[in-house]
Amino acid sequence: MKNKIKVFRAMHDLTQEDLAKVVGVTRQTILAIEKGKYVPSLDLAFKIARHFKVNIEEVFMYSEEGRTIDVD
């Protein structure tokens, strides 16, 4: 799952801390999502997209390529 959170943050002049506070998570979580280390829940993904006033597909891009089932 790729995302454009960093781009949208730059467009809205927001820091990771600001966005984290708005959506109710830690700054580390925003950083992990941006780096692709953590896939957010639907709830959080919608919150982020809604904050940027865009559709969820504009922020998060699902790709079959490199998709793995998270078993561990």
Next chain:
Amino acid sequence: MKKNTFFLLVGCIALVLLAIFWYSVETHLPPLLIESAFIIAIGIIYLARKKVTDLIEDERSAKITEKAALRTFQVFWVVFCAISIGAVMNMLYIPQLPRQHFSEPHQEILPWEILPPRMMGYLQLGLLCLMIFLYVGFRIYYARKYGDWETDEE
């Protein structure tokens, strides 16, 4: 309450618990004191945690905790059951195979004993303590996997 105040409170409670523990040991008090102190301490920590205003846990940290706990349990129950089955086998007297065919004539055949039952109990207690380290290990692994120590670009 701020997050740091909460951690400070937890530290103080841990120190008090340690003091009560050593006081109970030195003065040969019944274990009821430290047991009730431990339960009260957990209660205070639980209530204090509810009053923390700045965020401590979000969905990512909840997922890390959940995964670490699940993996710990998966590893632990296998090891614990294997040891426990061994203990039960030991207590029920291990079935004697016809070893006399393989031993010297007139040699005394002694029953096999891996560990006496009392030692098995200690081993199980040790395993319980080991579970804590196992959990910490898994927690570190999943925290790393879900980007806990990622470098900041800002």
